[in-house]
Amino acid sequence: MARIFCIGDVNTDxxxxxxxxxxxxxxxxxxxINTTIGGNAANTAMALGHLGADVTLISATGKDTAADFIKKELKKAKVKTIFLPSKKPTGTSVIFVTKTGERGIMSNKGALLDISIKAILNVLPNGLRKQDIIYFGGYYHLPQVRKGFEKLLEKIKVKETKIFFDTTYDEYGKWEVKKILPKTxxxxxxxxxxxxxxxxxNIDSAAKWLIKNGAKKVVVKKGKHGAAYYAKNEKIEDNAISSHAVNSTGAGDFFTAGFTYAKSKLWGNKTCLVCGNFIAGKKIQSKEYYEPKIQELELHLKKTNLAQLKKINxxxxxxxxxxxxxxxxxxxxxxxVLALASGxxxxxxxxxIAKQYRAGKIDFSEAYFLELDEYLNTKKSNTFKEYFxxxxxxxxNFKKNRIIMFDSETNWxxxxxKIEKFIHSHSIDLMLLGIGKNGHLAFNEPGTGFESKIHIAKLTKTTxxxxxxxxxxxxxKEAITLGLKTIVESKKIIVTATGxxxxxxxxxxxxxxxxxxxxxxxxxxxRNAIFIVDKAAGKFV
Known part of the structure; x- marks a missing residue:
């Protein structure tokens, strides 16, 4: 399970x-009037905690009643905490909220002014892992963190831990990010x-500017217009959910929490946007501090079309x-475990792949190869075993004992x-599929049940x-194939189509x-399926 460390601001609102x-x-x-916990990093950690993530907040408070209140709220959300020492009072924000849910904010940073790079390095865990996420929130509210921030990011990158960075508003008006972008x-x-x-x-032009200046991936929060994800030559959008705004304070933080939660689950970028928009949309409906419920999110995902499509030239x-x-x-x-398509x-x-293997750029020595399907009652040269x-x-360099294939001559x-036992003990990490003209996957022809597992399929006249x-x-005229239920249990699925x-x-x-x-x-x-198609195959979408 990925651990998430939220580093940045916490205060009372x-x-x-x-x-x-x-x-x-x-x-x-x-x-x-209403008093709640606040701050970009704290709001994000709180929402993640309520969703069930393994999350730790690293911040600073004073030794006062406000700090006691904050710690109580974080404990209720099951957020672990590391508080840096400070003699200043806990930060406080006074927020004026209009009838339309818009707001203006006045803040005293207090203890947050004592957060420094040295203090963060002193408490950051040594055993950071590839799957962990370090999230920086409220950077512009922390003047000492600006000094040497790039060096902190470099030390984290050595561990290959993912770095997420949320800008927040720069009251000092500097807005410097160019040195940060390549490291996030x-x-x-x-x-x-x-x-x-x-x-x-223009949002598209601005996002492209960030990518041109080193950002790998950019997520733009557009309020009532939803959100957009950008990478090089890629853009994905998702609409906000329909909701009546009562208080929009912290909506962006809750969006980021939903997106980050989905990322920690290794879900696709479209699903991440959907999660972010749902959590943000639910948050603005409440005057009270919103506590996301995983059951509500799961229900929303089940009702939502999560298909992601990428057109390539x-x-x-x-x-x-x-x-x-x-x-x-x-x-x-x-x-x-890689389950790859034939054809x-x-x-x-x-x-x-063979070219890059010869160049030493890809290695399959520890990976598993799993066959998707196989023809029955045909000569050897027609089999997918021979094809692969x-x-x-x-x-x-797949090792022989890590290649799992069907045998058309053995009792099905x-x-x-054999295959079901392997999948149960390992699970499929990435599956590559083609799509038939009639919409079939592997040899799951039209009419195949969504609950189907490994079975013998009678091929249609079209196939x-x-x-x-x-x-x-x-x-x-027959083939043995992984069923649709087996396919969708794969962690990531790529479907490719051309023409x-x-x-x-x-x-x-x-x-x-x-x-x-x-x-x-x-x-x-x-939650992590993508159709990668050319312009001809994507003509109608």
Whole structure:
């Protein structure tokens, strides 16, 4: 399980619900007041804690009643804490909230002014891991942290721990980020902060400026317009949920918590946006401090189309994109289980893999290879076992005892038992699939149940006709295949499609209602599935 360390600001928030502002020399009453825990890092940690994440807040408070209140709230959310020493009082913000939910803030930083790079390094755990996330929130509120911040990031990067950075508002007006961008894995900002940093009003142009200046991935929080994820040559958007705004304070922090929670689960970028928008949308509906519930999030995800689609200009670029995904997977987990597709579409992928293996850029020595499906009652040259031997397995360094394949000559029930036992004990980390013209995945033809496991499939006339182009002699009419339920239990799924003949299938799979008549549409409910297609295959989406 990934650990998340939120480093940055914590304070008490005093909310005054009024459309008026105080005039010197006068006194006016307000209808409602409320005191909660606040601060970017603290809000993010609180939301993550309520969602069940393993989260630690590193910050500073004074020795006062405000600090006691903060510690009590964090404990209730099951947030672990490391507080740096300070003789100053706990930070406090006074927040004026209008009837429309908009707000203005006045703050005293207090103990936060004592947070320094040296103090952070003294308490940061030594045993940071690749899967851990260090989240910096409230950076612009911490003047001492600005001194030598890049060196702190460099020390963290040595551990290959992921670094998430949320800008917050820079009351000092400096907005410096250029030295920070290359050292972050994800850079979060809202539209106001984005314009201040880049001096560009157009969101797309501003996000591209950040990437040009070193940011790997950028997430822009757009309030009632949802959020957008940017990477090089990639943009994903998701709408905000429909909600009546009562108090928007901290909505951006709660969005970041939802996104970060999903990332810690290794879910896809579209799912991360959906989680962030849902948590933020629920937060602004409440005057009281919102405590996210994992059950509510799970219900929302089950009702949402999570299919992610990426259009790429040509087949070669698609192949390079898939190979890069495989390399990232193996870097993250050397002993990954890879279930890879056969057929004409991925041959270019396997050629590129072989090329990069020869160049020493990819290593399969600890990985497992798992076959997706296999023809029954056909000659050896038609089998996928022979296909993979010729196109991949003989060209890279999978170990023989880590290659798990079907045997068309063995009783299929024995095969089923063997493969299911392997998947149960290991699980599939990454699966590469093609999509049939009729929407089939592997040999799960239209009408196959979403709950299907390993089974013998009778091939449709469409599939048999398509196979005649690639097979010789007697064309098989049956195959053993992983079922749809088995497929969606994979941690990450890539579906690739090229050419206009796949365009209707891609549209039905990603944009229309999920149905067993289009087997690939089951992936709309998968939390880390992506369709990587060319312009022709993505013509209708």
């Amino acid at each position: 005093l909310f005054l619900y009024t459309d008026e502002t105080p005039v010197p020399g006068t006194e006016k009453g307000v209808g409602e 894995n994800i850079f979060f900002t809202n539209t106001t902060e984005l314009e201040k940093i880049t001096k560009k009003r 040509n087949k070669k670029q698609i192949e390079m994109e898939i190979v890069q995904n495989l390399k990232c997977q193996l870097k993250m987990k050397k002993n990954s 004409h579409t991925p041959i270019g992928v396997y050629k590129e 031997k010729n196109n991949l397995l003989s060209k890279v 029930l024995e095969q089923k038992k 048999i006709k398509s196979n005649k182009k690639e097979l010789s002699g007697k064309i098989p 206009k003949s796949k365009a209707i299938a891609v549209k039905k799979a990603t944009k229309e209602k999920a149905t067993e008549s289009v087997p690939a549409s089951i992936l709309q409910k998968h």
